[in-house]
Amino acid sequence: MSEISKPGNFITQIIDKDNESGKHGGNVMTRFPPEPNGYLHIGHAKSICLNFGIAERFNGKCNLRFDDTNPEKESLEYINSIKKDVQWLGFEWNEEPKFASNYFDQLFDFAVQLIKLEKAYVCKLNADEMREYRGTLKEPGKNSPYRDTSAEENLALFMQMKNGDFADGEMVLRAKIDMASPNINMRDPIIYRIRHVHHHQTGDKWCVYPMYDFTHCLSDAMENITHSICTLEFQDHRPLYDWVLDTLGTAHPQQIEFARLNLNYTVTSKRKLKQLVDEKHVEGWDDPRMSTISGLRRRGYTANSIRNFCERIGVTKSDGTVDLGMLEHAIREDLDQNANRAMAVLNPIKVTLTNYPEDKQEIFTVNNHPKNTDAGTRQVPFSKNLFIDAADFAEVPPKKWKRLTLDSAVRLRGGYVITCDKAIKDDNGDVVELLCRYDENTLGVNPEGYKPKGVIHWVSATHAVTAEVRLYDRLFNEAAPDANHEGKTFLDFINKDSLVILTNAKLEPSLKQAEKGKGFQFEREGYFCRDLESEGMVFNRTVTLRDSWAKIEAKG
CATH class of the missing domain: 2.40.240.10 (Ribosomal Protein L25; Chain P)
Incomplete structure (x- = not known):
């Protein structure tokens, strides 16, 4: 089924309406933005199929963009594995893979712009104090004592942060929004933090790194993403996504949330x-x-x-x-x-055909697939000594048993009908070999006078691969x-x-x-x-x- 002919969903319905109204000029640009801090899982496969599938459906493009803002947990191993997984699933990304780190210079400039607009400030509260000031889901937060620092002082401090003058965690840059907001994500969220750590893409150029919520929306804007598709846990983050883009006056992709795969x-x-x-x-x-x-x-x-x-x-x-x-x-x-199809005996027990010549071997031609004739055939060797699965023999068979037992017959898949005469046991009483007879007149036909109860698989012991x-x-x-x-x-x-x-x-x-x-x-x-x-x-x-x-x- 082609992407165009597949049934739609609420996201494709939104895009259909956008295209009808001329929004985005009829263009569709999506992105798949994994963090390179682990291997992709089946939940990511849903997101990959959705983002790349929508781009295919609407003759658009989809970027592969690595959200690499946390180098302490990221590695090239993860980056390479993600590329391999996307390609294996059958998708091609637009141009070269993107990295959020490609935009670190622009993101820093955007942060400076927010400071100049008095929409961001440097905060020296430690982690415990930050939690205390943040409030709860039922109680509003409190303004940081550093919230009203002048733009000039904030700019100077932010430059010092960039230049490596402060230790990890000593201060952060926060957006200035609303500490009384019922949405806790809008209570002056951190947008930059200090991390003196080597980055797999930018080396040691940076010791300040942007936070995901700040990076993600601006990366979307800079890549001209039209529809920023993400999972439901980001729904409460959408007001912050919109606030950053509106405050900075950039292009404004539309964030659309869908349910993740559980x-x-x-x-x-x-x-x-x-x-x-x-x-x-x-x-x-x-x-x-x-x-x-x-x-x-x-x-x-x-x-x-x-x-x-x-x-x-x-x-x-x-x-x-x-x-x-x-x-x-x-x-x-x-x-x-x-x-x-192929035959494999997982728990082998030996079968000896007592009336089959010692020096005789045969080759049976067997279909590779019971329904698909295009799959062709293969050659399966047959000899006096065989293996069958231990589960296919029972000395005392249960009701409706259709496999091998003493004095009963079964058909070997693609081969002869055999009858079991004797079971040989070891000192522990376990069956180690079955002595059977084959009927040379039953190759491809049912024997006269009796019908085998079932069909079992087998492998020639002489030719078997362990x-x-x-x-x-x-x-x-x-x-x-x-x-x-x-x-x-x-x-x-x-x-x-x-x-x-x-x-x-x-x-x-x-x-x-x-x-x-x-x-x-x-x-x-x-x-x-x-x-x-x-x-x-x-x-x-x-x-x-x-x-x-x-x-x-x-x-x-």
Whole structure:
């Protein structure tokens, strides 16, 4: 579906009206402005798809702009990961990536202009005093004793701040608005603070850095953004956005807020994601259990599945929680249509065909996809010794058992019908080998006189590839892990079974050539991909064939 033909939302309706009235001259310029202080997550994917998608829909442009005003928490690693994620999702930004730091000179000049207009002042209150003077949601704040300092003195102090004459936190520059405002964001907010720290873009040029609310609106204005789209938590900041632009008389983009993506069984707070990484609860930002875009990509999610998911959840003005099952459905749907099939035995048990010749081998031609003939075929070898999954055999089968048991027959996927005669056990009583017979007249046809109860997958033991298979599941076993749980934190709800590693899985030999990151359906097991970062044969489970969590929740 093209961007133009996709259904609209309240934001596209606003832009439609703007274009009808001739506002902005019919131009549409959006931006995606991440802070480079962590990896992007699934919530950012919604914002990326919205900002870049709107630009595409209206033949406009979208800037990628890094809000790099806090160098203590930022790094080039994060910048590079963000670029990679946006490109992987299939979007192209306008011109070169922008940085808020590109505008530090202009932003400083704007701050000077506010001081000259007596709309900003240097304040020497410390952090505790600042909180005391700020007031509460029910009580107004109090004016700082430095609020009425002359413009000349404020200018001199601000220049000294810039020149490095003061220590971190010794003073700040505040906007002069209204300490009695019911909107706490308008109570003389800080717009510049002192930080003697190296910046990844500007080096050691600056020791004063602008605050987000001051930087963001002016960056929008300087880039001629027409529609500044952000999440609902910035709704209370919009009066400050408007105040800065109106006071300075700049261009005035329109800020529009939408509901952020809240996904159950997930955390998307960058602080909490970083805590998971730093405390080694996961293996890194791209751990396949993480809600980061890089983690989803490594797990086997496709860009198309994420874009489809973001389209389906829609754009609203009210907060809500989306079921993680919707995201899992999106990748199942994509891979069901596009992933080739292959056979993999995750928990192998040996099968010996007692009546199959020792020196005989066959090659079966199998379709790569049951519905898509364009996917072609592959060659699967067959021999006397096979592996099947231990879960496909039961000595004492339950009711409606359709797999292998003693004195019963099953069909091997794409191969013969076999009958089990004997189960060989080790000293612990565990079945280690099955002695079976094959019927040479059943290749591709049902045998006369009896029908196999089911079909199971298999791998030729002679040709099998041994692999490590990582069974990933949801990282949390609580639907709202970061909600207020008395005496507990989100870390208390980490699912101890979120990763199970199988080191002796047996794969059909065609998977030796599997491209890293490319999805496969392991027949009857789920969707998997070869790990992007590992050497050798390592496969990650992207998602199960069916939503097993729905059953768990139903029982609960």
